[in-house]
Amino acid sequence: MSCRCSDIRDCERDLRVLQRTLRDNRQLGQRIRTLAASGHAGDEQDERAYPVEESLRARMRQKTEEFSARALEAQQRYQRYLENCIWAAEDDLAAMQEEDDAYHEDDDD
Secondary structure, eight states: OOOOHHHHHHHHHHHHHHHHHHHHHHHHHHHHHHHHHHHHHHHHHHHHHSOOOHHHHHHHHHHHHHHHHHHHHHHHHHHHHHHHHHHHHHHHHHHHHHHHHHHHHHHHO
16 A cells, blocks of 8 residues: 555546546537537528529538537547546546555554
């Protein structure tokens, strides 16, 4: 058993970074959903402004929807990955703190 104070500080720093990254990733997901929704509104405006064959417009709409769906899926996969990393780091931190507490209690004896 050894002092884990520096490992604990490193883990706490890593946790803060992971939590900020998760927060940013969630904001990205919201932004993707907002852009996808605004894309549909833009389609209606484009229909009035730019006369294009309907089948071409439908293909463009489908490609946009597919891209948005893939981007959102990737964002959600990354979110789950980050959440798993955070849970693992929290578990590691708890174990390190227990070990460190035991080490320092032995020092006091």
